[in-house]
Amino acid sequence: MGRHLSATLKRAEEPLALGLVGVMLIVAALLPFVFLVVGLVRAPAELSAGIALLGSREPWVVFLRAVASAFVVALASLLIGIPLGVLLAWTDVRGRKTALILHAFPMFLPPFLLALGWFFLFGKSGLWGSEQSSGALFSVGGSVAVEALVFAPVVTSLVALALQGIDPSLVEAARVAARPGRVATRILLPLAWPAAALGGLVVFALSLSELGVPMFLRVRAYTAVVFARLSAVQYAPGEALVLTLPMLIVSLALLAIERRVIGPRSFAVLGLRLGEATVLPLGNWRSLGTIVAWAGALATLVPLVGLAWRARTGIAALQDWIGSGLQNSIVPAAIAATLLTGIAVVLGRAIALRRPGAAALDALTVLAFVTPAAVLGVGLIGAWNRPATQSIYGTLAIIVIGFVARYAVLPTRTFAIAVAHASPHLEESARVQGAWFFRRLLRIVVPLHGRAITAAWLLAFVFCLRDLETTILFYPAGSAPLTVRIITLEANGPEPVVAALALVHVFVVASVLVVGALALRPRKPA
Amino acid sequence: MTTPISVDRVVVHRGAQDVLSEVSLSINAAEVVAILGPSGSGKSTLLRVVLGLLAPDRGLVKLNGELVSAEGRILRPVEERGLAVVFQDLALWPHLTVRGNLAFGLSAKHVPSDERSERISRVLQRVGLQGKEGRYPANLSGGERQRVAIARALVLEPRALLLDEPLSNLDAPLKRELLALLGEILHERRMTAVYVTHDLREAMRLAHRCAVLEGGRISQAGTVDQLLANPASAFVRALREDVQATTAR
Numbered sequence: 001m002g003r004h005l006s007a008t009l010k011r012a013e014e015p016l017a018l019g020l021v022g023v024m025l026i027v028a029a030l031l032p033f034v035f036l037v038v039g040l041v042r043a044p045a046e047l048s049a050g051i052a053l054l055g056s057r058e059p060w061v062v063f064l065r066a067v068a069s070a071f072v073v074a075l076a077s078l079l080i081g082i083p084l085g086v087l088l089a090w091t092d093v094r095g096r097k098t099a100l101i102l103h104a105f106p107m108f109l110p111p112f113l114l115a116l117g118w119f120f121l122f123g124k125s126g127l128w129g130s131e132q133s134s135g136a137l138f139s140v141g142g143s144v145a146v147e148a149l150v151f152a153p154v155v156t157s158l159v160a161l162a163l164q165g166i167d168p169s170l171v172e173a174a175r176v177a178a179r180p181g182r183v184a185t186r187i188l189l190p191l192a193w194p195a196a197a198l199g200g201l202v203v204f205a206l207s208l209s210e211l212g213v214p215m216f217l218r219v220r221a222y223t224a225v226v227f228a229r230l231s232a233v234q235y236a237p238g239e240a241l242v243l244t245l246p247m248l249i250v251s252l253a254l255l256a257i258e259r260r261v262i263g264p265r266s267f268a269v270l271g272l273r274l275g276e277a278t279v280l281p282l283g284n285w286r287s288l289g290t291i292v293a294w295a296g297a298l299a300t301l302v303p304l305v306g307l308a309w310r311a312r313t314g315i316a317a318l319q320d321w322i323g324s325g326l327q328n329s330i331v332p333a334a335i336a337a338t339l340l341t342g343i344a345v346v347l348g349r350a351i352a353l354r355r356p357g358a359a360a361l362d363a364l365t366v367l368a369f370v371t372p373a374a375v376l377g378v379g380l381i382g383a384w385n386r387p388a389t390q391s392i393y394g395t396l397a398i399i400v401i402g403f404v405a406r407y408a409v410l411p412t413r414t415f416a417i418a419v420a421h422a423s424p425h426l427e428e429s430a431r432v433q434g435a436w437f438f439r440r441l442l443r444i445v446v447p448l449h450g451r452a453i454t455a456a457w458l459l460a461f462v463f464c465l466r467d468l469e470t471t472i473l474f475y476p477a478g479s480a481p482l483t484v485r486i487i488t489l490e491a492n493g494p495e496p497v498v499a500a501l502a503l504v505h506v507f508v509v510a511s512v513l514v515v516g517a518l519a520l521r522p523r524k525p526a
Numbered sequence: 527m528t529t530p531i532s533v534d535r536v537v538v539h540r541g542a543q544d545v546l547s548e549v550s551l552s553i554n555a556a557e558v559v560a561i562l563g564p565s566g567s568g569k570s571t572l573l574r575v576v577l578g579l580l581a582p583d584r585g586l587v588k589l590n591g592e593l594v595s596a597e598g599r600i601l602r603p604v605e606e607r608g609l610a611v612v613f614q615d616l617a618l619w620p621h622l623t624v625r626g627n628l629a630f631g632l633s634a635k636h637v638p639s640d641e642r643s644e645r646i647s648r649v650l651q652r653v654g655l656q657g658k659e660g661r662y663p664a665n666l667s668g669g670e671r672q673r674v675a676i677a678r679a680l681v682l683e684p685r686a687l688l689l690d691e692p693l694s695n696l697d698a699p700l701k702r703e704l705l706a707l708l709g710e711i712l713h714e715r716r717m718t719a720v721y722v723t724h725d726l727r728e729a730m731r732l733a734h735r736c737a738v739l740e741g742g743r744i745s746q747a748g749t750v751d752q753l754l755a756n757p758a759s760a761f762v763r764a765l766r767e768d769v770q771a772t773t774a775r
Binding site: 007010011423425426428429430431432433434435436439443444447448 | 577579603604605606607608609610611613615617619620621630631634635678682
């Protein structure tokens with residue numbers, strides 16, 4: 001009897017583990033959507049008020065402007081990111097690896113910090129500021145430009161990663177017959193397009209979710225309209241709920257595009273191949289290529305100059321202003337990243353190996369990521385803000401749940417790609433040798449993909465650290481993370497202190513990335 | 527104790543296409559059967575069905591008379607079948623030493639540590655790898671890696687050994703050497719084995735019988751001599767010409 005039970009449990013290890021991950025994701029990411037719908041149905045008065053609001057022209061104008069703005073940001077990011085990705089990943093421009101790292105860095109920072117940096121440079125009292133430059137910055141165009149520069153590294157990095165994964169022999173075969181330009185446009189780009197398309201989709205979703213940049217630059221964003229109805233002044237949660245519906249429709253459309261067009265193809269091209277790729281020699285164009293690549297790469301770092309310049313006189317006062325902001329950022333981010341990495345190992349492997357149920361959970365993580373944070377946030381409030389769950393809603397646990405819901409896709413896809421690119425026989429051999437799921441996972445899968453696990457944790461941690469738009473909706477009183485503290489201080493705090501706090505955030509992220517880069521360094525085999 | 531294997535009218539679909547179509551094959555205890563066939567003929571799929579890595583859409587698989595897969599279901603999971611496999615890419619775990627690679631399956635089967643050490647030493651000596659227990663796969667030559675893969679399969683004392691084109695990436699002298707070693711070991715242990723290959727010369731050296739798989743169906747089965755005497759398809763005729771050309775040289 002005991003042996004029979006033990007054998008049954010061993011056989012069930014894998015479905016149980018995937019089931020547990022599924023329950024975690026359903027609680028974190030699906031429950032908010034359910035409560036959105038239930039909330040609407042159970043409050044008919046608020047529902048009709050919200051519908052009346054949606055019947056007016058005003059919210060639709062803001063919504064369509066937000067969608068158009070996100071589209072332009074995505075397009076601009078593609079225009080910057082694709083050529084830069086090719087230059088930095090596949091040509092012989094000087095210092096290309098360093099340039100790529102520097103260019104990519106701002107993508108791990110909260111976008112509004114970079115908007116702050118631009119303000120300290122080009123605002124009225126900025127380092128190089130004037131009335132005209134300030135006017136340009138505080139406009140729809142300024143907001144789009146800031147976001148495009150913030151998000152372009154997403155496209156650059158994905159394109160570069162895809163290009164580095166291309167088998168060099170494919171390009172060498174083409175080079176025999178064609179010039180580098182033709183090889184780039186006819187061979188490299190067609191092979192890397194799923195990565196570029198994924199980049200475009202991610203940027204569109206991030207831009208549509210973005211709250212900090214438009215709020216800071218005084219541009220009316222749809223997320224801000226929703227957010228305003230959850231603040232004390234204009235509190236109308238029912239209206240907020242209804243206002244999230246158009247965004248939910250956009251999210252479902254993004255999910256459909258990802259499922260049908262991009263997702264499966266991006267798996268194939270986003271390899272984690274090590275070793276040196278061959279590069280396309282630019283010949284006489286090498287100097288110009290180097291200048292263009294470095295100019296493009298450094299453009300994203302310029303706002304950090306503004307932050308550093310403005311922070312000179314604020315650093316001394318940091319201790320009085322920082323409070324527990326840093327701790328409130330790091331602790332939930334670390335807990336969430338660890339949980340997310342655990343989820344990623346089980347779910348990412350299941351996605352790569354096409355286990356039953358994995359595709360549905362993958363779709364849920366994509367939906368939660370592409371859904372504007374305001375929608376997810378309103379759903380999380382509806383699900384958890386009740387007397388029985390105050391031990392969760394009133395503590396950092398709610399922030400962890402929000403992070404798990406929003407960012408599960410990032411570490412999961414990172415790990416899934418690593419598993420998909422490894423030989424399936426490595427784990428199958430262990431199965432044939434009699435090893436059940438947990439033994440295989442701990443003794444074979446985890447050690448084999450240690451680098452991918454480290455990368456997944458770092459990615460989750462840094463994205464949780466940079467979050468503003470999810471946590472600002474429901475962070476518990478007295479537990480404001482650093483990003484929230486900076487944006488609330490920005491309204492009426494001293495500028496040098498705000499800049500110094502922003503620099504602290506930049507320093508923390510840079511330190512995490514340096515430690516991560518050291519941990520991920522390719523090692524010679526033992 | 528080695529085991530007879532029986533595959534009865536097995537069908538495997540991939541989309542609308544049949545990868546295996548009504549394949550039946552019986553392998554006696556201590557018999558070595560080579561599965562020959564061109565690329566894409568379903569050889570590896572058949573091996574995966576026998577191993578239990580893939581459920582047949584229709585048909586039955588029996589090990590020692592026990593029904594282990596039937597009609598889309600895996601009744602005895604791969605972890606419990608007591609088989610061993612050597613894949614074409616060897617699939618040695620790069621983060622484990624030679625000893626670690628061999629000990630993994632033994633520890634999964636809760637073999638006591640004394641017995642584990644003794645079995646590992648014995649099998650490493652048999653394949654000529656004594657003294658290399660502490661090396662990692664990356665620090666071994668191609669031939670040594672092949673021997674580790676064979677040792678890893680043998681140390682479990684499996685009921686049957688399944689080999690999926692294990693020597694296809696080796697040069698001719700090394701291939702000959704390892705074929706001889708494999709032949710000796712299979713004979714010594716009276717081990718049931720399925721050897722997947724597209725090279726008739728390998729089959730001639732190892733197998734008691736051959737089955738030719740073409741387009742997901744068994745087109746011909748018999749001893750190597752029977753195949754050479756009466757080739758039933760263009761593929762087998764080409765194999766015969768290849769063997770004759772090699773012999774003439």
